[in-house]
Amino acid sequence: MFVRDYMSTSPITIPVNTPVLEALNIMRNKKIRQLPVVDRGKLVGIISERELLTVSPSPASTLSIYEMNYLLAKMTVKDVLVKDPIHVPSSCTIEEAALQMRQHRIRCLLVVDAGELVGIITQTDVFDALIRTFGLHRAGVRLVLEMDNKVGALADVLMVVKEHGLNVLGVACREKDDGKVHVMLRLNAANADELLNDLNGRGIKVIYNN
Template identity: 50%
Template sequence: MKTNPIRVARAMFVQDCMTSNPITITLDTPIFQALDIMTRRKVRHLPVFQGSRLVGLVTERGLLQVSPSPATTLSMHELNYVLAKVTVKEALVKDPVWVPPQMPIEEAAQVMRQKKIGSLLVMEDGKLVGIVSQTDIVEALVRLFGLHRAGTRLVIDTEDRVGVLADITQFFKERGINIISVVTMRRDEKRFHLVFRVSIADAGALVAEIEGLGFKVVSVS
């Protein structure tokens, strides 16, 4: 008997969304030059090296904080002199947070949240292999949850019991409906929400059937 293949979403890791071989600068790079690189390359974080050794990271915000104020009383000549002399060393973030390329993206997102930072260096065998930003993580999560694909979002409230996910996925399978993604969100110790994204334009007609199985459909969008 022929059976339909089970579609399994591929797990995503930092290496799947990081910028490989990122742009780097040296410790003696003038601040104005670093800011110019950021503007031209559309990045906000730059790893900093001293010779072959990674010594830290600079951020756009950090560089602007140590730059002369627009309200400065310096003449243009004096301002240019200062800008040429002040290097990224003044804004260096030493011992920046790093992660391995094999780290799941959701764990990387948690690290950013806990540390309140906008990017992570990616290190492997003691070498810099990439950099991953909040934007990279968000774009990866959009792909992971299938938000870039047409479909309908169903939120189903259910008790926490063995086999509940299998029951609902079987419901979709019997009707030939492909599940693009599914996420669980716990409400309390006994109940949680299952958030399905399915490959049909209108899932409204399924609500009565799903609730007939003893589940509550919280929303359809």
Template identity: 40%
Template sequence: MFVESRMTANPITISSTTTIADASEIMRNNKFRRLPVVESGKLVGIVTDRDLRAVSASPATALSIFELNYLLAKMKIKDIMQKEVVSITTGATVEEAAILMYNHRIGGLVVVDEQEAVVGIITETDIFKSFVDIMGLVDGKTRITLDVTDKIGLLHEISEVFLAMNINITSMVSYALPDGKIEMIIRADIIDTEELERALAAKGYPISHVVHIKS
């Protein structure tokens, strides 16, 4: 799954000379949390709702609301924008986007093409939706968990059990546990869970958890 298929294409952008007041209005009216800043067709910065809140009114300000509004109407985005922007290309995978967001502790990435032109935005919400789709959660499947030891042929042995029982695996994912073992999660249309549990246990892969995920 690639960024291009999950991003919001053609996002609204602003220039570095846009006023803070105008940028705030764009964010408020469109319920955005970030705006890419573009000059001559290329990405030069980004401004977030947090950046705007930092220069907005607070109980501690010594300025009147009229004085503050006047200043915000004069201040430009270039005065507060972040110039070091974490971006990603359309051809990158959703996993790469997720790692970038995780490592930089940010909620979204600007998507650019080879010419550094802004072509989209991908956010943590898009990543979450991708996870839901990848795992087939909307379809409402039976989810089983196996605690296994990683080895060559593991997937083959487990999938053979499903094949013998004529069960189609919708999705399969695994991750390492603190004790070094592997937790494998499988989603499928399973009619007789008890029969599958017996078959897997006979192969040395007992089921540790079963639940039916409803959409």
């Protein structure tokens, strides 16, 4: 799974001299929370709804409504943008993109190839990729197996699945601290009772079936 398969292409951008209020209106009208900022076609930063709201005067401010509007009309995104935003190439994997978001505590990543902004990927896009990987958008049976963490364990299970003529829609593994591994299988089947009996008969523990 790569970022290029899930990113939003041709993202909406704003010039660096865009007034703060105008940027906020664009976000609200387009229902987005971040906007890349460009200067003469070159990416110079990113601005989020959170940053724009923090520069708005507090309701407790002693400024009059006219003074506040005057100040906001003069303020542009150049004054509050995040410079040199974290970005990834379109060839980046989804898991690496998720790790970058988690480590830097950000909600999106700009996608840049050869110095050119080609897209943007958000947390929602990453979630969609994971849902698709696990096959949750398709009908089928979901199994979670507990097995010894050893070479060939997954291959043995997949061979049993193949013997029953079932197609695997998704696979995920989670290593445990006790030398065991949990394996999630999403199968293209309405019923997997025969497979369950076969797995149990071979000593493969099924801890979840839905």
